[in-house]
Amino acid sequence: xxxxxxxxxxxxxxxxxxxxKHSRIRTRFPPEPNGYLHIGHAKSICLNFGIGRxxxxxxxxxxxxxxxxxxxxxxxxxxxxxxxxxxxxWDELRHAxxxxxxxxxxxxxxxxxxxxxxxxxxxxxxxxxxxxxTQPGRPSPYRERPVAENLDLFRRMRAGEFADGSRTLRxxxxxxxxxxxxxxxxxxxxxxxxxxxxxxAWPIYPMYDYAHCISDALEGITHSLCTLEFEDHRPLYxxxxxxxxxxxxxxxxxxxxxxxxxxxxxKPRQIEFSRLNINxxxxxxxxxxxxxxxxxxxxxxxxxxxxxxxxxxxGYPPAALRLFADRIGISKQNSVIDFxxxxxxVRDVLDAEAxxxxxxxxxxxxxxxxxxxxHAETLEFxxxxxxxxxxxxxxxxxxxxxxxxxxxxxxxxxxxxxLVPGGEVRLRGVGIVKCVDVIKDGExxxxxRGQLDLDSRPGMEGAKRKVxxxxxxxxxxxxxxxxxxxxxxxxxxxxxxxxxxxxxxRDYLNPxxxxxxxxxxxxxxxxxxxxxxFQFERSGYFTADRHDxxxxxxxxxxxxxxxxxxxx
Ligand code: ATP
Ligand code: MG
Ligand code: MG
Numbered sequence: 001x002x003x004x005x006x007x008x009x010x011x012x013x014x015x016x017x018x019x020x021k022h023s024r025i026r027t028r029f030p031p032e033p034n035g036y037l038h039i040g041h042a043k044s045i046c047l048n049f050g051i052g053r054x055x056x057x058x059x060x061x062x063x064x065x066x067x068x069x070x071x072x073x074x075x076x077x078x079x080x081x082x083x084x085x086x087x088x089x090w091d092e093l094r095h096a097x098x099x100x101x102x103x104x105x106x107x108x109x110x111x112x113x114x115x116x117x118x119x120x121x122x123x124x125x126x127x128x129x130x131x132x133x134t135q136p137g138r139p140s141p142y143r144e145r146p147v148a149e150n151l152d153l154f155r156r157m158r159a160g161e162f163a164d165g166s167r168t169l170r171x172x173x174x175x176x177x178x179x180x181x182x183x184x185x186x187x188x189x190x191x192x193x194x195x196x197x198x199x200x201a202w203p204i205y206p207m208y209d210y211a212h213c214i215s216d217a218l219e220g221i222t223h224s225l226c227t228l229e230f231e232d233h234r235p236l237y238x239x240x241x242x243x244x245x246x247x248x249x250x251x252x253x254x255x256x257x258x259x260x261x262x263x264x265x266x267k268p269r270q271i272e273f274s275r276l277n278i279n280x281x282x283x284x285x286x287x288x289x290x291x292x293x294x295x296x297x298x299x300x301x302x303x304x305x306x307x308x309x310x311x312x313x314x315g316y317p318p319a320a321l322r323l324f325a326d327r328i329g330i331s332k333q334n335s336v337i338d339f340x341x342x343x344x345x346v347r348d349v350l351d352a353e354a355x356x357x358x359x360x361x362x363x364x365x366x367x368x369x370x371x372x373x374x375h376a377e378t379l380e381f382x383x384x385x386x387x388x389x390x391x392x393x394x395x396x397x398x399x400x401x402x403x404x405x406x407x408x409x410x411x412x413x414x415x416x417x418x419l420v421p422g423g424e425v426r427l428r429g430v431g432i433v434k435c436v437d438v439i440k441d442g443e444x445x446x447x448x449r450g451q452l453d454l455d456s457r458p459g460m461e462g463a464k465r466k467v468x469x470x471x472x473x474x475x476x477x478x479x480x481x482x483x484x485x486x487x488x489x490x491x492x493x494x495x496x497x498x499x500x501x502x503x504x505x506r507d508y509l510n511p512x513x514x515x516x517x518x519x520x521x522x523x524x525x526x527x528x529x530x531x532x533x534f535q536f537e538r539s540g541y542f543t544a545d546r547h548d549x550x551x552x553x554x555x556x557x558x559x560x561x562x563x564x565x566x567x568x
Contacts, residue, residue, distance in 0.1 A: 046325035220264030315543025315559030
């Protein structure tokens with residue numbers, strides 16, 4: 001069994017269970033459906049769902065859909081697919097928009113209690129009145145509006161009587177607070193935009209800081225885990241939870257009960273952890289969206305994207321992403337994780353799980369002259385060197401085979417231990433072959449001719465003879481041509497977000513991040529199901545493309561090379 005994880009959040013959960021503060025915990029993963037999930041979200045998913053699973057708790061998937069204009073059903077569907085693909089299942093699926101009526105009633109309560117008011121300042125004026133870190137804010141001229149006037153104006157905001165941006169509902173907290181988030185933050189704004197769940201029902205929408213904590217309270221979330229930039233918002237989170245006081249005001253959530261929702265209303269606690277940053281990529285949804293809409297990548301699931309659907313298509317197994325989340329752990333320290341940490345997780349999982357196959361990427365023909373014309377055999381190869389249970393496969397072999405162009409050098413450099421004119425190399429699973437002739441078209445090698453040492457076949461005494469190199473090959477008669485996409489990092493620099501010298505991440509796109517090559521595959525590689533991964537011997541881990549692979553027209557994506565080629 002894996003060692004028990006013990007970060008500071010799990011410690012809090014453990015203590016809360018031990019002390020009896022909670023008999024069962026509940027967490028949530030709250031994506032905004034305005035883009036596809038990325039590897040940063042995977043950290044949050046593995047944390048929230050992992051804790052739920054480890055402590056026998058419940059986990060909600062909640063669409064934080066309070067911002068209608070950027071949201072889309074395509075994103076809603078992809079998010080569910082990606083969470084499941086990562087290996088998790090939610091207990092309840094919720095939408096913040098399920099709670100619009102509760103948010104509204106709660107806001108009316110705050111107004112009645114003298115804790116919120118309708119403000120007519122423009123966005124720019126609000127900013128100016130708010131003050132700065134070193135300067136207290138000034139009260140809005142509308143701050144002392146009578147409750148009855150606030151109630152009337154808020155009802156008319158809700159009825160759609162006023163123009164976008166003309167008024168807001170603000171919490172009445174403290175314009176002199178050292179925490180700017182507490183200087184009468186907006187709770188509601190006017191936006192006459194249709195919403196994908198509620199249509200035209202609402203011309204006003206709640207702000208994140210107000211809606212999120214009330215949603216947590218309604219769902220009985222015990223530990224609301226979020227990233228560090230919300231640390232300064234925690235006083236506001238607590239202010240809203242305490243002043244709305246749902247547990248003592250069941251009339252506020254009566255509409256949910258009537259609609260049949262489970263409402264385990266309770267007081268939630270926000271806990272912050274550091275977000276995931278990885279080098280050689282960008283993670284802001286705005287930038288990922290721009291890469292897609294400007295055609296700089298082939299879509300959200302382009303295998304170079306840090307999106308979960310991109311990593312999936314690239315061939316990263318979900319177990320590798322979970323392993324990555326475990327390895328990086330949870331803390332309050334901001335840091336940038338090296339991309340190779342993620343790639344090593346992929347290598348570790350695929351090394352254990354992926355069967356081995358032979359594929360020749362840039363093929364050149366080798367004719368073995370001392371085998372008769374039409375000679376053909378069937379060899380048997382183990383599927384996995386460290387796992388007998390993976391079984392064996394048959395590999396056709398004949399007089400003509402493909403080898404990698406790179407495995408031959410006419411004028412070898414020092415320490416080149418593969419095939420050279422007059423030299424010997426071992427053909428994996430076949431025996432020792434000597435290069436006896438090189439046939440060229442101008443400068444290009446068109447064909448190699450060889451002689452197989454017939455006493456060096458596997459199991460024979462002569463097979464023990466030492467030669468420096470071993471190369472792989474594919475039978476020219478039975479081999480299947482394939483398209484192989486060699487993916488690499490999308491950016492050439494570690495920090496593409498760095499916008500010094502007026503440059504942007506677009507200036508750092510890696511022109512070699514995709515190279516498509518023709519390859520020859522052994523037949524047992526072609527039968528692969530979409531998304532099946534193999535180690536192509538000596539070359540890397542490759543995965544049959546989810547969409548384009550067909551057994552008679554194979555398409556493989558390089559998931560990761562065998563070794564790290566980026567770090568020095
Ligand atoms: P945006 O602000 O661009 O809309 P976001 O990054 O806040 O997007 P959400 O959809 O709101 O994305 O995120 C859902 C959850 O995933 C949040 O709880 C958020 O804290 C978490 N999350 C997002 N990015 C990361 C990251 N890089 N590392 C860890 N958690 C993250
Ligand atoms: Mg967000
Ligand atoms: Mg973001």
